[in-house]
Amino acid sequence: xxxxxxxxxxxxxFTFVTLIxxxxxxxxxxxxxxxxxxxxxxIAVKEAGIIRGTIYDRVGTKLAExxxxxxxxxxxxxxxxxxxxxxxxxxxxxxxxxxFGLEASYSKELLGLTEADVLENVLDKILxxxxxxxxxxxxxxxxxxxxxxxxxxxRRGAVVALNPRTGEILALASSPxxxxxxxxxxxxxxxxxxxxxxxxxxxxATQGAYPPGSVxxxxxxxxxxxxxxxxxxxxxxxxxYAVIDGQRIKDNKAHGSVDFIKAIALSCNAYxxxxxxxxxxxxxEEVFNQFGLNEKPEIGIPVxxxxxxxxxxxxxxxxxxxxxxxxxxLLSPLHMALACSAVAxxxxxxxxxxxxxxxxxxxxxxxxxESTPWLTATxxxxxxxxxxxxxxxxxxxxxxxxxxxxxEVAGKTGTAEIQSATETAVLPHAWxxxxxxxxxxxxxxxxxxxxxxxxxxxxxxxxxxxxxVALMRDER
Amino acid sequence: MLAxxxxxxxxxxxxxxxxxxxxxxxxxxxxxELTQIYELSLSSGTKLPFWWFVVFLSVGTMAGFYLxxxxxxxxxxxxxxxxxxxxxxxxxxxxxxxxxxxxQYAERQFAWLLIGLLVLVIVTTVLRKMDRLADYKYIYVAVxxxxxxxxxxFGQEQYGARSWLNLGIFQIQPSEFVKILLVLxxxxxxxxxxxxxxxxxxxxxxxSIPGIREIGPLVGMWGISLLILVFxxxxxxxxIYFCTFLAMIYAATARLFYVLLxxxxxxxxxxxxxxxFSHVQARVDIWLNPxxxxxxxxxxxxxxxxxxxxxxxxxxxxGEGLPNLIPAVHTDFIFSAIVEELGLLGGxxxxxxxxxxxxxxxxxxxxxxxxxxxxxxxxxxxxMGFQTFIIIAGVIKLLPMTGVTLPFISYxxxxxxxxxxxxxxxxxxxxxxxxxNDTEH
Numbered sequence: 001x002x003x004x005x006x007x008x009x010x011x012x013x014f015t016f017v018t019l020i021x022x023x024x025x026x027x028x029x030x031x032x033x034x035x036x037x038x039x040x041x042x043i044a045v046k047e048a049g050i051i052r053g054t055i056y057d058r059v060g061t062k063l064a065e066x067x068x069x070x071x072x073x074x075x076x077x078x079x080x081x082x083x084x085x086x087x088x089x090x091x092x093x094x095x096x097x098x099x100f101g102l103e104a105s106y107s108k109e110l111l112g113l114t115e116a117d118v119l120e121n122v123l124d125k126i127l128x129x130x131x132x133x134x135x136x137x138x139x140x141x142x143x144x145x146x147x148x149x150x151x152x153x154x155r156r157g158a159v160v161a162l163n164p165r166t167g168e169i170l171a172l173a174s175s176p177x178x179x180x181x182x183x184x185x186x187x188x189x190x191x192x193x194x195x196x197x198x199x200x201x202x203x204x205a206t207q208g209a210y211p212p213g214s215v216x217x218x219x220x221x222x223x224x225x226x227x228x229x230x231x232x233x234x235x236x237x238x239x240x241y242a243v244i245d246g247q248r249i250k251d252n253k254a255h256g257s258v259d260f261i262k263a264i265a266l267s268c269n270a271y272x273x274x275x276x277x278x279x280x281x282x283x284x285e286e287v288f289n290q291f292g293l294n295e296k297p298e299i300g301i302p303v304x305x306x307x308x309x310x311x312x313x314x315x316x317x318x319x320x321x322x323x324x325x326x327x328x329x330l331l332s333p334l335h336m337a338l339a340c341s342a343v344a345x346x347x348x349x350x351x352x353x354x355x356x357x358x359x360x361x362x363x364x365x366x367x368x369x370e371s372t373p374w375l376t377a378t379x380x381x382x383x384x385x386x387x388x389x390x391x392x393x394x395x396x397x398x399x400x401x402x403x404x405x406x407x408e409v410a411g412k413t414g415t416a417e418i419q420s421a422t423e424t425a426v427l428p429h430a431w432x433x434x435x436x437x438x439x440x441x442x443x444x445x446x447x448x449x450x451x452x453x454x455x456x457x458x459x460x461x462x463x464x465x466x467x468x469v470a471l472m473r474d475e476r
Numbered sequence: 477m478l479a480x481x482x483x484x485x486x487x488x489x490x491x492x493x494x495x496x497x498x499x500x501x502x503x504x505x506x507x508x509e510l511t512q513i514y515e516l517s518l519s520s521g522t523k524l525p526f527w528w529f530v531v532f533l534s535v536g537t538m539a540g541f542y543l544x545x546x547x548x549x550x551x552x553x554x555x556x557x558x559x560x561x562x563x564x565x566x567x568x569x570x571x572x573x574x575x576x577x578x579x580q581y582a583e584r585q586f587a588w589l590l591i592g593l594l595v596l597v598i599v600t601t602v603l604r605k606m607d608r609l610a611d612y613k614y615i616y617v618a619v620x621x622x623x624x625x626x627x628x629x630f631g632q633e634q635y636g637a638r639s640w641l642n643l644g645i646f647q648i649q650p651s652e653f654v655k656i657l658l659v660l661x662x663x664x665x666x667x668x669x670x671x672x673x674x675x676x677x678x679x680x681x682x683x684s685i686p687g688i689r690e691i692g693p694l695v696g697m698w699g700i701s702l703l704i705l706v707f708x709x710x711x712x713x714x715x716i717y718f719c720t721f722l723a724m725i726y727a728a729t730a731r732l733f734y735v736l737l738x739x740x741x742x743x744x745x746x747x748x749x750x751x752x753f754s755h756v757q758a759r760v761d762i763w764l765n766p767x768x769x770x771x772x773x774x775x776x777x778x779x780x781x782x783x784x785x786x787x788x789x790x791x792x793x794x795g796e797g798l799p800n801l802i803p804a805v806h807t808d809f810i811f812s813a814i815v816e817e818l819g820l821l822g823g824x825x826x827x828x829x830x831x832x833x834x835x836x837x838x839x840x841x842x843x844x845x846x847x848x849x850x851x852x853x854x855x856x857x858x859x860m861g862f863q864t865f866i867i868i869a870g871v872i873k874l875l876p877m878t879g880v881t882l883p884f885i886s887y888x889x890x891x892x893x894x895x896x897x898x899x900x901x902x903x904x905x906x907x908x909x910x911x912x913n914d915t916e917h
């Protein structure tokens with residue numbers, strides 16, 4: 001019996017060790033998520049006695065600050081017109097509706113409740129000071145954000161601008177937006193949630209799910225060139241349609257004899273349908289993933305990873321359509337901006353980020369985000385070929401309305417046809433991705449304007465505006 | 477060596493006195509609202525300054541444990557010197573946290589603790605001769621079954637379990653005491669029929685099994701208690717009974733066959749219960765994904781997870797967290813409050829205290845020359861171990877949540893007193909192991 005009791009003892013030891021291991025996992029791995037969960041009221045309760053840190057843009061504009069009124073702070077967000085242009089990024093804090101955006105994901109930092117703040121908090125307690133949280137400095141530029149929203153002019157859509165060399169996100173505009181100052185006012189929350197047509201709470205820039213249209217051709221193109229399906233100089237005949245697997249896919253016009261650069265510049269569907277379908281689903285998915293389109297980069301706000309056709313819907317004609325941006329592919333503007341920055345940055349995508357620096361209230365840095373390479377999307381040679389195509393598209397192709405006097409711009413338009421069950425004759429989504437200057441890229445942008453028409457006519461001017469303002473600011 | 481047992485015990489109790497005093501002082505000084513007048517809940521109308529209550533609670537608790545130790549010294553009682561200090565540490569931690577969470581419950585728990593210590597004194601005095609306990613096994617069955625049946629007819633439902641009996645001024649939970657009877661019955665039955673259960677006298681598919689006469693009472697008792705518990709909806713207790721049952725059979729026979737058979741029956745029964753009883757289904761569904769029931773039935777476990785996660789490695793500090801956001805935090809979920817305020821390290825320390833308790837208990841069982849004693853001690857110890865495991869695994873979402881108390885720490889009179897009876901029995905056996913009342917060895 002002694003042996004049996006010993007074994008029972010070992011079994012109990014095992015169960016208790018399991019408890020300790022699982023508890024450790026819960027606290028050390030899941031702990032942060034649980035502690036900062038929007039529904040965890042601890043932060044809200046603690047907040048009552050803490051001055052929440054300020055959120056600045058890259059040049060020091062206050063995007064969110066706490067006005068301290070005796071015992072309680074009131075959170076005030078930068079307002080322009082009737083809305084707060086950064087509402088989707090800074091988010092909000094509400095006693096009733098929890099928190100969202102950077103206010104939620106950086107709440108520990110903003111309230112000064114991280115491990116690094118422990119000493120400070122003890123001092124505050126002893127000296128009976130009102131504790132003050134850390135400040136955030138974002139990569140965003142308030143001027144650029146304003147420009148982007150102004151250019152969208154109230155239409156539903158989004159603009160993402162980033163520095164392809166560093167991964168800093170310079171603008172992340174989603175339209176329509178809302179007023180984060182008013183979330184707690186009676187009726188506002190219900191109204192924002194009920195507006196299904198405009199969905200103002202949806203951050204279209206990172207969580208939108210749009211068919212990419214022809215802007216995906218830069219990704220398909222990278223696949224075609226890097227898999228040596230054909231040489232950039234090789235030509236394909238475009239009679240105005242392509243026949244794939246017995247099905248006739250219509251192009252917008254007959255482009256005649258088309259090489260790679262011409263195919264990008266004139267956005268020839270037949271070229272990409274024919275050559276893209278030679279990739280096969282495996283290679284198509286591979287290049288899709290290499291460009292990070294399936295990724296969910298951690299930037300502090302929710303991102304919807306891009307998706308391609310489900311396994312059971314993958315046939316040749318679906319592939320041909322996906323290759324030029326129709327089919328089941330769904331992407332966010334952030335993903336297309338990252339894909340565009342891969343072309344601008346010789347095939348390397350830098351890790352995107354929104355928070356440049358965390359600072360103590362006295363201005364001393366707690367943490368500075370470093371630029372790091374994230375993904376290798378393609379080779380410098382292939383990136384160069386696509387870049388030539390995109391430059392040609394602005395110089396003499398479909399993207400000409402993105403051209404800026406005195407600056408060489410590279411771009412790609414997209415016009416994504418959509419089917420709607422409820423509406424007849426819906427206008428397509430207008431897309432544009434591009435970067436400038438073409439030889440020395442400072443800014444890469446992705447623009448979508450929902451149900452508005454052709455990308456070259458509608459989206460390209462928005463991108464042009466944003467790029468022009470960004471470059472002018474840099475020259476200053 | 478044996479002469480120093482009580483000295484060792486008292487020196488350990490000194491550390492725990494310091495622990496309790498520091499804990500209560502931190503809470504008292506850190507909470508300005510506690511400087512007000514406190515109205516005793518046990519005798520309505522009596523008002524005391526709060527500090528008086530603080531002194532009463534901490535001094536009273538420690539004096540209680542000290543007096544028991546001194547009483548044992550006078551009596552020449554040679555029990556294990558570690559188990560009572562371990563119990564004192566766990567009870568003190570419980571009192572500190574009850575004081576922090578709901579001072580009224582700390583007051584009641586303190587009253588229960590005094591009764592518990594009295595019960596401990598009685599058990600270690602009256603039941604000193606343990607061997608006679610083996611003779612009453614069918615009385616245990618009868619009393620146990622009656623105790624389990626009464627609440628079905630006269631019981632009250634609390635926290636979804638119909639297992640309480642209302643006795644006017646206070647309520648008791650008979651199943652807390654039945655678990656002791658279960659262990660005593662199993663120990664005496666198994667000690668008697670050990671050989672035949674081990675070797676078996678029949679063959680079934682090449683596996684030797686004992687006859688109906690040997691295995692019948694076991695299965696019968698087990699079935700009755702489980703059925704009753706199902707009707708009382710007290711799943712946690714049913715699970716503890718079941719695990720203890722299997723562990724004791726294994727300890728007596730070393731046959732994995734019984735354990736595997738038991739697990740198979742558990743799987744069948746579990747699947748059955750899942751489909752038949754909506755409350756079982758609800759528990760499992762909440763366990764699998766509490767987030768979709770966040771506003772309703774999953775609220776409690778999610779609040780518990782928030783508390784655990786908010787604690788971090790070192791915790792928010794005693795009195796600095798917000799564990800009161802968890803419903804029923806003073807009973808089932810007190811462990812979450814401990815982790816929130818004392819951190820992962822504090823939580824692990826509590827687990828280590830229980831492991832020490834189990835270790836000492838099993839060491840005593842191993843030293844027993846008598847099979848009945850060894851089985852009683854091992855049974856009661858693993859019972860305590862399983863109960864601790866089941867409730868902690870429940871609040872950290874490792875297993876579905878089943879409402880049982882955390883031994884010695886959670887608020888609960890029946891539970892505390894039953895645990896002191898268990899402690900008393902184990903100590904009696906350790907006294908026997910250490911040579912009993914013989915003066916010389």
